[in-house]
Amino acid sequence: xxxxxxxxxxxxxxxxxxxxxxxxxxxxxxxxxxxxxxxxxxxxxxxxxxxxxxxxxxxxxxxxxxxxxxxxxxxxxxxxxxxxxxxxxxxxxxxxxxxxxxxxxxxxxxxxxxxxxxxxxxxxxxxxxxxxxxxxxxxxxxxxxxxxxxxxxxxxxxxxxxxxxxxxxxxxxxxxxxxxxxxxxxxxxxxxxxxxxxxxxxxxxxxxxxxxxxxxxxxxxxxxxxxxxxxxxxxxxxxxxxxxxxxxxxxxxxxxxxxxxxxxxxxxxxxxxxxxxxxxxxxxxxxxxxxxxxxxxxxxxxxxxxxxxxxxxxxxxxxxx
Amino acid sequence: xxxxxxxxxxxxxxxxxxxxxxxxxxxxxxxxxxxxxxxxxxxxxxxxxxxxxxxxxxxxxxxxxxxxxxxxxxxxxxxxxxxxxxxxxxxxxxxxxxxxxxxxxxxxxxxxxxxxxxxxxxxxxxxxxxxxxxxxxxxxxxxxxxxxxxxxxxxxxxxxxxxxxxxxxxxxxxxxxxxxxxxxxxxxxxxxxxxxxxxxxxxxxxxxxxxxxxxxxxxxxxxxxxxxxxxxxxxxxxxxxxxxxxxxxxxxxxxxxxxxxxx
Numbered sequence: 001x002x003x004x005x006x007x008x009x010x011x012x013x014x015x016x017x018x019x020x021x022x023x024x025x026x027x028x029x030x031x032x033x034x035x036x037x038x039x040x041x042x043x044x045x046x047x048x049x050x051x052x053x054x055x056x057x058x059x060x061x062x063x064x065x066x067x068x069x070x071x072x073x074x075x076x077x078x079x080x081x082x083x084x085x086x087x088x089x090x091x092x093x094x095x096x097x098x099x100x101x102x103x104x105x106x107x108x109x110x111x112x113x114x115x116x117x118x119x120x121x122x123x124x125x126x127x128x129x130x131x132x133x134x135x136x137x138x139x140x141x142x143x144x145x146x147x148x149x150x151x152x153x154x155x156x157x158x159x160x161x162x163x164x165x166x167x168x169x170x171x172x173x174x175x176x177x178x179x180x181x182x183x184x185x186x187x188x189x190x191x192x193x194x195x196x197x198x199x200x201x202x203x204x205x206x207x208x209x210x211x212x213x214x215x216x217x218x219x220x221x222x223x224x225x226x227x228x229x230x231x232x233x234x235x236x237x238x239x240x241x242x243x244x245x246x247x248x249x250x251x252x253x254x255x256x257x258x259x260x261x262x263x264x265x266x267x268x269x270x271x272x273x274x275x276x277x278x279x280x281x282x283x284x285x286x287x288x289x290x291x292x293x294x295x296x297x298x299x300x301x302x303x304x305x306x307x308x309x310x311x312x313x314x315x316x317x318x319x320x321x
Numbered sequence: 322x323x324x325x326x327x328x329x330x331x332x333x334x335x336x337x338x339x340x341x342x343x344x345x346x347x348x349x350x351x352x353x354x355x356x357x358x359x360x361x362x363x364x365x366x367x368x369x370x371x372x373x374x375x376x377x378x379x380x381x382x383x384x385x386x387x388x389x390x391x392x393x394x395x396x397x398x399x400x401x402x403x404x405x406x407x408x409x410x411x412x413x414x415x416x417x418x419x420x421x422x423x424x425x426x427x428x429x430x431x432x433x434x435x436x437x438x439x440x441x442x443x444x445x446x447x448x449x450x451x452x453x454x455x456x457x458x459x460x461x462x463x464x465x466x467x468x469x470x471x472x473x474x475x476x477x478x479x480x481x482x483x484x485x486x487x488x489x490x491x492x493x494x495x496x497x498x499x500x501x502x503x504x505x506x507x508x509x510x511x512x513x514x515x516x517x518x519x520x521x522x523x524x525x526x527x528x529x530x531x532x533x534x535x536x537x538x539x540x541x542x543x544x545x546x547x548x549x550x551x552x553x554x555x556x557x558x559x560x561x562x563x564x565x566x567x568x569x570x571x572x573x574x575x576x577x578x579x580x581x582x583x584x
Contacts, residue, residue, distance in 0.1 A: 062408070062581060065412055066411075067408055067411040067412060067579070067581060068579075068580065068581070069577060087414045087415075088414075090412045090413060090414050091414040093412065095408075095409065095412050097405075097406075097408055097409065099405075100404060100405055100406040100408060100409065101406055102409035102410075104331065104335065104397075105397070106335055106338060107331065107334070107335060111331060111334075112331075114327070115328060115331050118323045118324045118326075118327035119324040119327070119328075119413050119414070119415060120413075121323070121324075
């Protein structure tokens, strides 16, 4: 059986609504946060989990990490049912909730790590080795003696990640790990996750709104919306469905170069620069480039897919999310 | 076991960091101690009671010195519950009740010892009839130390139940206002329990709140004779056990129903 096995997962939340005028009691409404969600993940996979806010991503992570009991369906991680065999299960997992903190606010982060060492009963020798490995990879060396409250957001995220990986978990859940980070920190974090995944064979499940995270990290992506699984597969396959518009930008030697194109294809001319938008389904990219080149001497040429956030927005729109 | 010990040490260290708060607490408690002593002196000047005045002033000072043990919720724990950072602690291979219990004990112990030391010195220096007298006997003192430790364990168990309720209500303020009133009255902080009518005392001293400071203070002042000490401690032990067991069950139930809200 797969390492993570989820079948027909169901979770309902009861929400009490505002009391209606004249009514004695508040009405209750049941929201189906997850319905009939099934998937499986093999050991060592790096899986991205996307969907608009409120789609059920965090709910899935909470169930898989054993802190929430589902209302139906089967879940096993490494053969264990997370919420039934909680202690054995959590020993094997690491979690980073991007919005919350596990380290002590007024204490140097090293001391928080020392506590985690005792919590997970990590062998002192192994702890030293792992800590120096992680502090190097996450560039935390100088910060170990600093209290958490003095760290910047990016530094804090790195520190949290280190804390979640000290006990060498088999499985790592990352709930929006790059939220609020600057470009350098994001790149460093992604690089680190890849490194950890390769070196330790850690299975990583990542939820995010940052599509660049997915592009950089996840060969496989799962889309969730309104509590249902809508897509599960490779990112290019997903984007291919919505990748309807591309842009070619050409810079010619000659000022009057005009490629032979149907009138329906919009062309914007700025001196020697042309910007052409086309649909790759009707007009294969190779054909487009051939026609552009035939029209004159090309100095510079770029083909750009649509911005990935727009693609995802289009996808959510089409899926009615 | 190691993890719990480690958490205890960590919380103790954290409490040692807040020295400014200690100074503020000491000044405040000295003020209250002096006012209360002055009130009881006035009461005795008008109508002397059965209980010697020096016992009452000792009672007042010991209550004030260990005030922090009674009324202090760990703001970090309350915050964890409110913000949902408790999710991390739910992902640890530990008993969550125990993990928080040791933190509460560490906070109450360190916080109250830091404040008690200077206050007790001050109270000893005051003249007879104002300050703190020496313990009735050495054995009584030893019993009262044991009683104080049990009181600490008992009050921490009470506090952890309050934490359990906070997990349900998310905000502890309303409940704490009510519980604090009960605590202050029934633990003997406002009015020494020894001054309540005898018929009341028979009931009040059996309640959990009397196990916190009242019992060790009575052992100290000699109000409880040595022969009564084992029985007094037994009641403390029973209450502590009962409250810990009830708290554990309550937390287990909470954990099953708990929903960490938000993404």
